[in-house]
Amino acid sequence: MTHEEIQQLAALDAIDAATPEEVAELRRHLETCSECRRVANELNETAALIALSADPVAPPSQVRDELLREISRFDRARTEEMPVPRRTRQWWLAAAAAVLLVLLGWSAIQLRSLRQQERALRDEVARLKADRQKLSETIAALSGGRTIQLAGQAIAPSASARVFLDPSQRRAFVFFHGLPPNAGDKSYQLWIIRADQVAPQSAGVFNVDASGNASLVVQNLPVDTMIKALAVTLEPRGGVKAPTGEKYLVGS
């Protein structure tokens, strides 16, 4: 299985929707792959966040009272199960054993902590290497290819965007500036007007931040000689199949 397929299993497992066979496959892979383990941990944490979409409800106070009673019952039972020390034992034997236990415990904790630190550092190095690789690829793409400038239209004259084409990977990096913030039920949509097609082709949907900025990576780009122009319209949230809204940005 590829890492992507494993991460898809991790998404299902995070919400307990994977089959036992899928879970076994996932566990085997995670034992040896720190990157997929990181993604799986993020997905597990994301799954827990979904729970917070439910309204909080204060439970009746007797649940808390009963819980604390159960805890004290549980602790009493545990204490009663422990063997009673024999009074005839010499005090120094007990003291020596206690010191030894403390030392052993302390060493075990230190060792565990060092191992955890080592594991975390290894993961961090792997992550940084991956990030560096991605960054190098992005810089190479941004510096070598053709760029297209998009200009703000009458509705947003101060808006602009720059498109960096990376034909070798058939992708483009697009940076938008100064667009008016879109309402919650609207999204901006980027369109490619192709030389070989009449209908514009959607290249992605995005929302801008409070300053009107956004960025987008367009994958599966047409061959750049086929790109006649680009435009951005405001559409219903999630985008539409063909543009219906007013043009905010246009460039060729």
Next chain:
Amino acid sequence: MSKHPLCEAALAGNSSAFGAAYDQYASLVYGLLLRIIRDAQDAQEILQETFLSAWTNARKFDPERGSELAWLISMARSRALDRLRSRERRGQREQEAARQISTLRPNVDPLGNDPVAFREIRSAVRSALNELPDAQRSALELAYFDGLSQSEIASRLGEPLGTIKTRTNLAMKKLRERLSAFRRT
């Protein structure tokens, strides 16, 4: 303030600190339990079992795998789904769910015991869920809150299994991206 107040209290055997940590989390976990099993008595039992399990198993909590709240939610949800499935197997799913929920509503206290941080997270999670296409959100919620398997969802919605898996995956992927600011991992 401790990042793991519940587990630290349990490991120290400090029941009053454990009670304070319970106060911090209980309404979040109880709200989730009611949403899943829609029965106040069952929800209260599971809530108590979950926290008792946290007290006895605090050593098993691994902060590298997520937050203490995520650990607690995972235990509570898993117990609730088990209870839901066994109830359904027995064919005893109660039809009075709606009535129970409505009688519980007066207890909902959106401000008390719900720190600002949790309110912000809730708002972000709801926005992120609302931004998902309906088909993806529905597949995700049927799995998450109703405990349906991917095959059960496919059969209920009359869609191929592969389509349901893809929708669930896409939904989780988008939520992972949208909620990155609120994760600890």
